[in-house]
Amino acid sequence: MSFSPRDFRDCLGQFTTGVAVVTTRAKDGSKAGITINSFASVSLDPALVLFSVDARAATHALFAGECTEFCINILHQDQKNISELFSAPGQTEWDDIGYESDSLGMPRLKGSLAAFTCKRHAIHDGGDHSIIVGHVQELVMGQTGAPLLYYGGRYRALEG
Ligand SMILES: Cc1cc2nc3c(=O)[nH]c(=O)nc-3n(C[C@H](O)[C@H](O)[C@H](O)COP(=O)(O)O)c2cc1C
Structure with a gap:
C-alpha cells in the first residue's frame, strides 16, 4: 500500500455524512448507544439499512451479539x-x-x-469493523430542520 492510515482517514473525511446514534437495550434492561456516521441505505424491498461498528468499541459485543434490535436516530443539527x-x-x-x-x-x-427501528438482518465481516444490516420495522419522521453534518473530521452545518 502506498498510503498511510492518516492519508486514508483524510481522504475518507472528504466524504460528507450525516451523524446518527444507534441505541439499543441489553437483555438486563440497560440502555446503550454509539455515535456513527457509517449509516447507509441498502435495500428498499425489503427495507434494509446498515452501519458498521468498530470491533474495539464497548458496544460492539452488544450489536454483534445479544442486541438484535436497535434504533438508528438521525441527528438534527441541534444535537x-x-x-x-x-x-x-x-x-x-x-x-x-x-x-x-x-x-x-x-x-x-x-x-x-428521523428514526429507524430495526431488527438485525445480518452481520458481515468488515475488517476491524462489523457491518450490521438492519431490517426496518418502524419509521418515525421527527423534528423538522437541518441535519448535523460531519466533514473533514469536524461537525458542520448546512448553508443556505
Ligand atoms: C461523527 C462520528 C462518527 C463516528 N462513526 C462511527 C462509526 O460509524 N462506527 C464506529 O464504530 N464508531 C464511530 N465513531 C466512534 C464512536 O462513536 C466511539 O469510538 C465510541 O463511541 C467510543 O466509545 P466506546 O469505545 O466506549 O464505545 C464515530 C464518532 C464520531 C464523533
Missing part, C-alpha cells in the same frame, strides 16, 4: 451534544437524555430528524 455524549469513551449517562420507547422497546431519542 451535537448528543453526538458527543455517545462518542465519548465509557458508558453513557442517560439521565439528561430525552427518549421514548419505540415499538420494540428500544430508546428513540427525542429531537432527532
Whole structure:
C-alpha cells in the first residue's frame, strides 16, 4: 500500500455524512448507544439499512451479539451534544437524555430528524469493523430542520 492510515482517514473525511446514534437495550434492561456516521441505505424491498461498528468499541459485543434490535436516530443539527455524549469513551449517562420507547422497546431519542427501528438482518465481516444490516420495522419522521453534518473530521452545518 502506498498510503498511510492518516492519508486514508483524510481522504475518507472528504466524504460528507450525516451523524446518527444507534441505541439499543441489553437483555438486563440497560440502555446503550454509539455515535456513527457509517449509516447507509441498502435495500428498499425489503427495507434494509446498515452501519458498521468498530470491533474495539464497548458496544460492539452488544450489536454483534445479544442486541438484535436497535434504533438508528438521525441527528438534527441541534444535537451535537448528543453526538458527543455517545462518542465519548465509557458508558453513557442517560439521565439528561430525552427518549421514548419505540415499538420494540428500544430508546428513540427525542429531537432527532428521523428514526429507524430495526431488527438485525445480518452481520458481515468488515475488517476491524462489523457491518450490521438492519431490517426496518418502524419509521418515525421527527423534528423538522437541518441535519448535523460531519466533514473533514469536524461537525458542520448546512448553508443556505
Ligand atoms: C461523527 C462520528 C462518527 C463516528 N462513526 C462511527 C462509526 O460509524 N462506527 C464506529 O464504530 N464508531 C464511530 N465513531 C466512534 C464512536 O462513536 C466511539 O469510538 C465510541 O463511541 C467510543 O466509545 P466506546 O469505545 O466506549 O464505545 C464515530 C464518532 C464520531 C464523533
